[in-house]
Amino acid sequence: xxxxxxLMLCPMISYLEQELQRRYNVLKLWTAPEKSQFIKxxxxxxxxxxxxxxxxxxxxxxxALPRLEILSSNSxxxxxxxxxxxxxxxxxVTYTPDVLNDEVADLAIGxxxxxxxRLCASDRYVRSGKWKKGDFKLTTKFTGKTVGIxxxxxxxxxxxxxxxxxxxxxxxFSRTEKPDTKYKYYPSVLELASNCQILVVACSLTAESxxxxxxxxxxxxxxxxxxxxxGRGPHVDEPExxxxxxxxxxxxxxxxxxxxxxxxxxxxxxxxxxxxxxHVGTATVETRKAMADLxxxxxxxxxxxxxxxxxxx
Amino acid sequence: xxxxxVLMTSPMSDYLENQLKDRFNLVKLWTYSSKTDFFKxxxxxxxxxxxxxxxxxxxxxxxxxxxxxxxSSYSVGxxxxxxxxxxxxxxxVTNTPDVLxxxxxxxxxxxxxxVVRRVCECDRFVRRGLWPKGDFRLTNKFSGMQVGIxxxxxxxxxxxxxxxxxxxxxxxYSRSEKPETNYKYFSNIIDLAVNCQILVVACALTEETxxxxxxxxxxxxxxxxxxxxxGRGSHIDEPExxxxxxxxxxxxxxxxxxxxxxxxxxxxxxxxxxxxxxHVGSxTVETTDAMADLxxxxxxxxxxxxxxxxxxx
Numbered sequence: 107x108x109x110x111x112x113l114m115l116c117p118m119i120s121y122l123e124q125e126l127q128r129r130y131n132v133l134k135l136w137t138a139p140e141k142s143q144f145i146k147x148x149x150x151x152x153x154x155x156x157x158x159x160x161x162x163x164x165x166x167x168x169x170a171l172p173r174l175e176i177l178s179s180n181s182x183x184x185x186x187x188x189x190x191x192x193x194x195x196x197x198x199v200t201y202t203p204d205v206l207n208d209e210v211a212d213l214a215i216g217x218x219x220x221x222x223x224r225l226c227a228s229d230r231y232v233r234s235g236k237w238k239k240g241d242f243k244l245t246t247k248f249t250g251k252t253v254g255i256x257x258x259x260x261x262x263x264x265x266x267x268x269x270x271x272x273x274x275x276x277x278x279f280s281r282t283e284k285p286d287t288k289y290k291y292y293p294s295v296l297e298l299a300s301n302c303q304i305l306v307v308a309c310s311l312t313a314e315s316x317x318x319x320x321x322x323x324x325x326x327x328x329x330x331x332x333x334x335x336x337g338r339g340p341h342v343d344e345p346e347x348x349x350x351x352x353x354x355x356x357x358x359x360x361x362x363x364x365x366x367x368x369x370x371x372x373x374x375x376x377x378x379x380x381x382x383x384x385h386v387g388t389a390t391v392e393t394r395k396a397m398a399d400l401x402x403x404x405x406x407x408x409x410x411x412x413x414x415x416x417x418x419x
Numbered sequence: 420x421x422x423x424x425v426l427m428t429s430p431m432s433d434y435l436e437n438q439l440k441d442r443f444n445l446v447k448l449w450t451y452s453s454k455t456d457f458f459k460x461x462x463x464x465x466x467x468x469x470x471x472x473x474x475x476x477x478x479x480x481x482x483x484x485x486x487x488x489x490x491s492s493y494s495v496g497x498x499x500x501x502x503x504x505x506x507x508x509x510x511x512v513t514n515t516p517d518v519l520x521x522x523x524x525x526x527x528x529x530x531x532x533x534v535v536r537r538v539c540e541c542d543r544f545v546r547r548g549l550w551p552k553g554d555f556r557l558t559n560k561f562s563g564m565q566v567g568i569x570x571x572x573x574x575x576x577x578x579x580x581x582x583x584x585x586x587x588x589x590x591x592y593s594r595s596e597k598p599e600t601n602y603k604y605f606s607n608i609i610d611l612a613v614n615c616q617i618l619v620v621a622c623a624l625t626e627e628t629x630x631x632x633x634x635x636x637x638x639x640x641x642x643x644x645x646x647x648x649x650g651r652g653s654h655i656d657e658p659e660x661x662x663x664x665x666x667x668x669x670x671x672x673x674x675x676x677x678x679x680x681x682x683x684x685x686x687x688x689x690x691x692x693x694x695x696x697x698h699v700g701s702x703t704v705e706t707t708d709a710m711a712d713l714x715x716x717x718x719x720x721x722x723x724x725x726x727x728x729x730x731x732x
Contacts, residue, residue: 119557208562212585216538216561219529223703225694226539232695233688237681242696247703249521271584272525368550375546381538382545384555390536392560 110409111151113171115161118180122398126156129406145170154178154405160367162186168195178404180397181388182206182261183338184418185311192419199419200404203260205396206388211264213387214306214336217360218269220381221332222248222304227378246330249273254302256295256318257309257337258284265306277302280309295319299326304334311338321346324356332358336387339365348373351380362387420722424464426484428474431493435711439469442715448474458483467491467718472698473680475499481508489721491714495519495574495701497731498624498651505732512732513717516573518709519701524577526700527649530673531582531617533694534645535561540691562586567615569608569631570622570650571597578619590615593622608632612639617647624651634659637669645671649700652678661686664693675700 112130114123126132133152138144145152145167152171155163159181165188168174176198177187184201192199220226224245231242253269255262255278266276266289277290279298284291292298295318299305305327309315319333319342327333333356335342344365350356351374358379364370367385374380388394403415425443427436439445446465451457465484468476471493478501481487489511490500497514505512533539537558544555566582568575568591579589579602590603592611597604605611608631612618618640622628632646632655640646646669648655657678663669664687671692677683680698687693701710717728 208586209560212532212561213536215585216529216532216536219525220533220538220542223526223529223699225529225533225696226542228696228699229533229539229694232683232697237683237697242699242702244702244704244707245699247522247705248525268581268584271581272528273521368554370545370550381542383538383541384545384550386536386541386555386558389555389557390560391557394557 110153111148112154112156112405113145113148113152115155115157115163118156118158119394119398121395122156122180122401125398125402126405129402130154142170149173154408156180156401156405157186159183160186162188163192164188165191168192168197176200176405176408178401178408180401183311185338189419197419198408198414198417200400200408200414200416201418202397202400203416205400206393207260207264209390209393210261210308210336210387211268213362213383214261214265214308214334214360215268217334217336217362217381217383218253218304218306218332219248221334221358221360221379222246222251224378226381250275251304252277252302254278254292254298254305255289256280256298256305256307256341257315258287258289259309261336262306262308263287265308274304295323296326299323299331302327303330304332306334307337307341309337309341311340316340317343319343319347321350324350327356329354330357332356332360334360336362339363339367344371351377420719423466423722424461425467425469425718426461426465428468428470428476431469431471431473432707432711434708435469435493435714438711438715442719443467467721469493469714469718470499472496472499476505477501478504481505481510489513489718491717491721493710493714496624496651498653502732510732511721511727511730513714513727513729514731515710515713516729518713519706520573520577522703522706523574523649523700524581526675526696527574527578527619527621527647527673528581530647530649530675530694530696531566531619531645532561534647534671534673534692535559535564535617537691539694563588564617565590565615567591567605567611567618568602569593569611569618569620569654570628571600571602572622574649575619575621576600578621587617608636609639612636612644615640616643617645619647620650620654622650622654624653629653630656632656632660634663637663640669642667643670645669645673647673649675652676652680657684664690 110130113133155177168191179201249272253274258278258280279295348371360381362383426446428448468490476490492514495516562585566587571591571593592605592608661684673694675696
């Protein structure tokens with residue numbers, strides 16, 4: 107299959123790059139001095155695109171590649187791909203669900219514990235020598251607190267399973283109620299936020315879920331409430347989040363994603379009641395390898411006319 | 420009961436202090452400039468001691484208080500109380516089991532997640548503005564890691580329950596095997612350390628468990644292994660721990676306790692693979708109030724000649 111041209115949109119782990127290069131002719135978009143020219147130069151031969159959570163294909167790019175057959179995304183989030191255009195043109199789209207559920211759920215719980223029990227703030231306290239002068243202040247218990255999950259998909263369910271082991275009552279908001287779970291359903295995010303103490307964003311980013319956590323929701327969560335975002339930055343109205351935290355209208359936040367990564371609002375840097383991570387939800391050796399195997403596996407299946415492993419479109 | 424004199428050994432909780440003041444004649448050990456001064460004024464009136472993890476009741480103190488009837492410890496750990504002397508003299512001892520189990524187990528989980536997924540290091544990375552320069556590196560996956568617990572008591576079992584929800588196989592070493600659990604038992608701590616990836620110290624501190632985690636155990640855990648201590652600092656040979664971490668013979672550590680609190684070996688401050696907390700395992704508002712209530716209830720029961728709630732001796 108060495109004659110197949112695959113357009114890679116951004117650098118990824120070397121394991122994935124190597125596996126792609128072994129099988130295909132990989133064209134690295136980020137090395138081009140001028141991206142749209144590069145695409146034009148290769149438009150007659152590119153049959154596949156490999157993107158990730160932050161780099162997809164918009165309508166313009168898809169239109170510029172008449173021989174495009176498949177887009178294999180190294181992510182579970184597909185908000186950067188124009189899925190409608192792909193459907194119109196019969197272009198297949200694959201992604202990497204399931205292999206990363208545990209990872210992201212682990213981090214969600216890690217963020218909850220870090221915010222509620224002030225793990226990072228305590229660690230700073232010890233390293234600065236302050237413990238010699240006095241004890242750290244009291245924090246608040248995690249076990250037993252009500253956890254509200256926005257989006258009870260694969261990741262949301264994995265979070266719920268873990269939180270249950272901490273005796274946390276679970277409630278959720280989802281596009282549709284899930285009658286086969288025992289968790290309490292709320293028909294709106296606002297009601298969910300009013301009835302939980304820890305609100306976790308775990309849904310996919312779509313036009314409907316953009317800024318699903320807005321000022322109203324944050325006020326409902328309240329001065330003792332904690333917001334955890336392991337979804338996408340645009341799920342949360344970021345300027346409103348910053349002012350809610352600075353003004354004390356929101357009790358705390360654990361964030362792995364932001365509206366304009368890698369930019370993070372600097373007003374958050376001095377707050378003790380936030381924990382800030384650089385979008386590392388799936389950033390483990392094991393999971394990135396499993397994701398890469400899926401990306402390559404899907405391409406191989408497509409080009410040997412076999413059923414795709416994890417198709418979305 | 421305000422004619423009954425109760426000695427509080429060190430500042431531990433404003434709430435507890437007020438509750439004691441309301442009910443008894445409260446004497447505060449730390450307000451005396453010298454031991455002689457203290458003993459001169461109080462040795463014949465003190466009928467109860469409220470101690471904690473810093474200052475309990477050693478032989479000297481017990482021997483100098485002839486009217487002492489009960490030691491009610493604001494802790495579950497009893498290593499600061501001379502239990503044998505209390506037994507000899509018919510002095511009752513109570514502690515605060517159960518009410519703090521969840522909080523300590525939560526911190527153990529928080530430390531595991533924070534060390535494996537580098538939560539505090541990532542938070543520093545973001546706050547130092549390093550993210551725009553490049554992504555954080557990959558860590559290892561937590562879910563599914565083998566967790567070995569030293570001491571499968573209340574706290575050890577609570578940790579096991581939580582870790583199981585992350586798909587972690589559980590093994591343990593304990594004074595006696597617990598056939599009612601389906602966790603894998605090892606009859607010695609070396610075998611446990613060889614067979615797990617994360618070793619958690621959750622047993623009581625006694626003469627037998629002093630330095631139970633020594634150089635040999637640390638080497639058995641190895642360069643990919645992680646040590647979590649939510650027990651007592653003296654469970655671990657601290658200088659050996661420090662050199663193992665500095666030399667890379669141990670993969671990482673999450674520590675809430677140290678041999679000479681509040682002193683923490685400064686060589687640890689420059690390490691990214693450790694998370695350091697200032698003995699805050701049970702330091703939440705909810706739990707400290709519950710602990711204080713238990714101390715008070717035990718004292719009241721004693722002086723009303725009712726059964727003690729949580730007696731140890």
